[in-house]
Amino acid sequence: MTFSAREVKNEELRLRYVELLQRPDVYPTRANWSYISESRMRGLCALLYGKYLAALTIDDNDREELHDVAVEEFPKYLAGVGIDEAVEAIYGDIETNTAAAKSLIRDCGLFDAHRLETLLEAGRTRFVLDLIDVYRREYDEDQLADMKSLASTLDNMPELGHIEERHGLWSRQRRFICPEGHNNTADNVFCNQCGLDIYGKTEADYSRIELLKKRIEALESLIDSRF
Numbered sequence: 001m002t003f004s005a006r007e008v009k010n011e012e013l014r015l016r017y018v019e020l021l022q023r024p025d026v027y028p029t030r031a032n033w034s035y036i037s038e039s040r041m042r043g044l045c046a047l048l049y050g051k052y053l054a055a056l057t058i059d060d061n062d063r064e065e066l067h068d069v070a071v072e073e074f075p076k077y078l079a080g081v082g083i084d085e086a087v088e089a090i091y092g093d094i095e096t097n098t099a100a101a102k103s104l105i106r107d108c109g110l111f112d113a114h115r116l117e118t119l120l121e122a123g124r125t126r127f128v129l130d131l132i133d134v135y136r137r138e139y140d141e142d143q144l145a146d147m148k149s150l151a152s153t154l155d156n157m158p159e160l161g162h163i164e165e166r167h168g169l170w171s172r173q174r175r176f177i178c179p180e181g182h183n184n185t186a187d188n189v190f191c192n193q194c195g196l197d198i199y200g201k202t203e204a205d206y207s208r209i210e211l212l213k214k215r216i217e218a219l220e221s222l223i224d225s226r227f
């Protein structure tokens with residue numbers, strides 16, 4: 001294996017970027033962002049995501065232009081970076097700013113059935129259900145298998161709420177206690193306060209899960225028609 005002088009030079013620069021980006025006070029300039037995107041520099045996504053998340057929280061007093069540049073440029077960069085690197089970076093930190101992570105996954109086509117299934121099993125039900133209808137930038141056979149597995153996990157979720165028997169002095173009542181703890185009559189499938197059913201799904205979630213199943217069918221049909 002040989003490397004050209006140009007490749008070595010680029011790698012030197014990339015390592016320099018890694019070093020600089022690890023410093024909390026350093027933010028890329030607009031020219032840096034363009035260069036990183038245009039030269040398809042790998043291995044920076046998680047660090048740049050960190051800059052984006054930090055920039056979002058800086059208040060007006062300490063805010064500098066480079067913070068706004070980071071907020072503006074990161075989503076553009078993310079939309080162009082390789083999907084594996086992008087998925088690893090964003091799903092690697094959904095805790096710091098869950099709403100931001102959700103938006104990036106949606107806007108940059110970072111649906112990843114395997115990661116979502118792992119999160120579902122870890123109890124991040126709402127995060128996953130809100131992203132079920134997102135498209136992925138590109139699909140393959142592995143993704144199809146992961147999507148099928150996710151769909152099956154979604155159909156077999158454990159009960160998070162429960163049905164309670166209440167024995168009154170003169171009556172016996174069945175109540176549906178939703179996953180948020182709201183108290184409903186037992187004939188309410190969806191909670192009248194938060195809309196969740198016993199599994200923590202809303203009516204809209206069921207529609208989105210159906211969309212996922214249609215997407216699985218479409219992808220299967222595409223894969224079949226190739227042979």
Ligand SMILES: [Zn+2]
Nearest residue numbers: 178182191194
């Ligand atoms: Zn409720």
